[in-house]
Amino acid sequence: MYKITLGSGLCATRYGIEFSRGVGMTDNARIAETLKAKGFSVEVLPDENITEISVESLEKMSDDELVLFANQYNIDLGQSKARQGIIGKIKTRLENE
Numbered sequence: 001m002y003k004i005t006l007g008s009g010l011c012a013t014r015y016g017i018e019f020s021r022g023v024g025m026t027d028n029a030r031i032a033e034t035l036k037a038k039g040f041s042v043e044v045l046p047d048e049n050i051t052e053i054s055v056e057s058l059e060k061m062s063d064d065e066l067v068l069f070a071n072q073y074n075i076d077l078g079q080s081k082a083r084q085g086i087i088g089k090i091k092t093r094l095e096n097e
Contacts, residue, residue: 002032
């Protein structure tokens with residue numbers, strides 16, 4: 001998994017990646033390398049199974065990272081906008097895995 005950071009607060013889909021406040025995630029190495037060559041920040045993230053995620057690691061994520069994580073694992077956030085609501089939805093999904 002790759003975390004791509006653009007220089008702006010873009011909230012859109014670009015290069016097949018959904019960006020929220022300029023941060024997006026992809027598992028496509030070719031796209032990640034292309035964006036890195038264009039000067040964007042690309043961070044390689046360890047592959048984790050959703051059941052291996054701890055509550056502590058969720059607490060350490062930024063709000064944008066939580067939303068991206070939820071999108072990555074197809075977790076429906078419903079109307080949750082607040083940090084604790086988003087974490088609650090993710091925790092519910094973790095408990096059901």
